[in-house]
Structure formats: C-alpha cells, structure tokens
Amino acid sequence: MxxxxxxxxxxxxxxxxxxxxxxxxxxxxxxxxxxxxxxxxxxxxxxxxxxxxxxxxxxxxxxxxxxxxxxxxxxxxxxxxxxxxxxxxxxxxxxxxxxxxxxxxxxxxxxxxLALDEAVALLADGRTATMLVETVGIHPGDRVLVEAAAGGVGNLLVQIASRAGARVIGAAGGPRKVELLPGLGAELAVDYLLPDWADRVRAAMGGIDVVLDGVGGAVAGAAFDLLEPGGRMVSFGLASGEWSPVSAEAATARQVTLVRPDVPPARLRAYTQQALRDAAAGHLxxxxxxxxxxxxxxxxxxxxxxxxxxxxxxxxxx
The missing domain is CATH 3.90.180.10 (Medium-chain alcohol dehydrogenases, catalytic domain)
Structure with missing residues (x-):
C-alpha cells in the first residue's frame, strides 16, 4: 500500500x-x-x-x-x-x-x-471543541473570546459558543482569517497580530467572561488581562509556539479560574460522537x-x- x-x-x-x-x-x-x-x-x-x-x-x-x-x-x-x-x-x-x-x-x-471528510475534520477538533465548551461552562450572554478562531478547533468553538447564546469575539492572525469569523457566528472579529487588538475588544465589550486560548504566549497574556473577576480561561493550543504564561497565582489574584480539563477516554469518545451528531443535524x-x-x-x-x-x-x- x-x-x-x-x-x-x-x-x-x-x-x-x-x-x-x-x-x-x-x-x-x-x-x-x-x-x-x-x-x-x-x-x-x-x-x-x-x-x-x-x-x-x-x-x-x-x-x-x-x-x-x-x-x-x-x-x-x-x-x-x-x-x-x-x-x-x-x-x-x-x-x-x-x-x-x-x-x-x-x-x-x-x-x-454526514460526509466522511467532514467527520474526519471533527474527529479530534470536534471532540476538543465540544469538551472545552462544556468544561469551561458557557452561558447565554457570556462574552467569550476565542483565540486562533479560524483554526481547526477555533472555528468550531466560535460556532458552538455562538449557538449557546454567547457574545463571541473571534481573534485570528491576519485579514484573510479575520474575514471568515463573522460568518461562523462571531459578533466581533479582531486581528491579534495588530498591537491594538485587545483595546478594540475592551472598547466593544468592556471586558470578557471566558477565554478559549489557542495561541498562548503574549496573546494569551493580553486575553487574560481582559477577563473580569469571576472569569474563566482554558488553554487548548500554542499557535504562537508557547503555552499561556498565566500563572495560578496571577489568576487567583484576579479572581479568575484557570480551567484544566481532565477527561477520561470514555468521555472523550462521547464528545466525538456528540460532535458528529451535531454536524449531521446541521448544527455544526x-x-x-x-x-x-x-x-x-x-x-x-x-x-x-x-x-x-x-x-x-x-x-x-x-
């Protein structure tokens, strides 16, 4: 073969x-x-x-x-x-x-x-996105920042969070990627390669309630600074090449919860099955x-x- x-x-x-x-x-x-x-x-x-x-x-x-x-x-x-x-x-x-x-x-x-190619696209990323949204807890009206929002996991997070009733801010690197985000359900789309991206988010939203961090590094640090007391942050990727620099001590001082999923294999399988069902039903x-x-x-x-x-x-x- x-x-x-x-x-x-x-x-x-x-x-x-x-x-x-x-x-x-x-x-x-x-x-x-x-x-x-x-x-x-x-x-x-x-x-x-x-x-x-x-x-x-x-x-x-x-x-x-x-x-x-x-x-x-x-x-x-x-x-x-x-x-x-x-x-x-x-x-x-x-x-x-x-x-x-x-x-x-x-x-x-x-x-x-469900088409087979779409199912393969959801095998890892759909499982991850479904798990993250459930684990971090997203509620109607939450202001949710999705980093790497045009990526394999990120685009699904935008869709799922939007469908849950959240106000979604999508952050992606470069104009081509940013242009995709409103069509996925993002209320606000920003380019995290620009130095004022966090200022734009603050001006539009005041602050945010949830960070879904797929970039790490300085972008994760800036996103953390946007969180209001009681906010939640979960990291799932390091598109920057570095994991999030946010420490547990810094999160405690800001009254922010760093969510670290710990999911057994059987539950991961269930998340994949859920993503496939949602896609087959036209929801994802x-x-x-x-x-x-x-x-x-x-x-x-x-x-x-x-x-x-x-x-x-x-x-x-x-």
Missing part, C-alpha cells in the same frame, strides 16, 4: 512517500481502508522532534486519525462491522497510509447524513480550509507551519 514515512526528524521534507505492507487484522482488530487522514498541529511538532508529551520514534508512518470504511475484521470480531463508514484514532501512528489496522473498539460510526459545520493528496503530506505540514491554513487540513488518500 501507499504510505508516508518519517525516518528522521526534521522539516516537512522528511515526510517521504513510499510503500508499506498491507495490514492484516489480528485478534480483536479491524482494517480500515482510509479515505481521509486528519492532520494536527501536534503532528508537525512530532515530525520536527520537538520535545513534548506525544513524542514519536522514527521510523514510522505518522498520523493519528482517519476516516474510511472497515474492509476486514480479525478473529473474535463480528463481521457485521464490515462495510461501515467510520472515523478512528490509530494509536499514535499509521494514519498517513491507504490502510490501517486498529482495535475493533476504536472506530466510531459516521452518521448517514467543520471548516475544511485545504486538502492535499497523500503524496503531498510534506506540503500540508509546510502550510500549517507557515500559518497559511484556515480551518482543518486533510490528506485525501483515496
């Missing part, structure tokens, strides 16, 4: 097209014929060898999320699963390929009303900003690292 190999750490060009043996399902496993593979920012960090909680060891086929059709089952697995459209995590590797074997309990069936629309054929995985990584992407980036495998 066709696959993308990571044989050494480095820039995007270390992702090299090649071949790999077709997987055979072992006991308790199924094989998925992959139509689309999910790409996350974390995977670009893994490829570069950057230290972090999800490090990998080359050589391997990268990727941790796919969507496709179950085409084979192993011993002790019900053959009724064959032919089902599913999305699935792959256990940390193996997704940038035509086929992958996973534990039979891993795949999640895709609702009939993943923004697929760009797609690349499998052989151009290196170009996909380069685009993400250059901050040239909006929404979700997919690899189209078949």
């Amino acid at each position: 066709r696959a993308i190999w990571l044989r050494e750490f480095g820039g995007p060009d270390v992702l090299v097209p090649g071949t790999a043996p077709d997987p055979t399902p072992g006991p308790g496993q199924v094989v998925i014929d992959v139509a689309h593979a999910n790409i996350t920012f974390v995977e670009t960090q893994q490829r570069s060898g950057r230290p972090g909680p999800f490090q990998v060891t080359p050589p391997l086929i990268p990727g941790n999320g796919v969507g496709g059709v179950i085409t084979a089952v192993g011993p002790e697995v019900d053959v009724v699963l064959t032919g089902r459209r599913v999305v699935s995590a792959t256990g940390g590797s193996g997704a940038y390929a035509e086929r992958v074997a996973v534990d039979a309990s891993a795949p999640i069936e895709v609702p009939a009303a 629309r993943p923004l697929i900003g760009q797609r690349f054929p499998l052989e151009r995985a290196a170009d996909a990584h380069a685009a993400i690292e250059a901050r040239a992407t909006v929404g979700k980036t997919l690899l189209d495998v078949s």
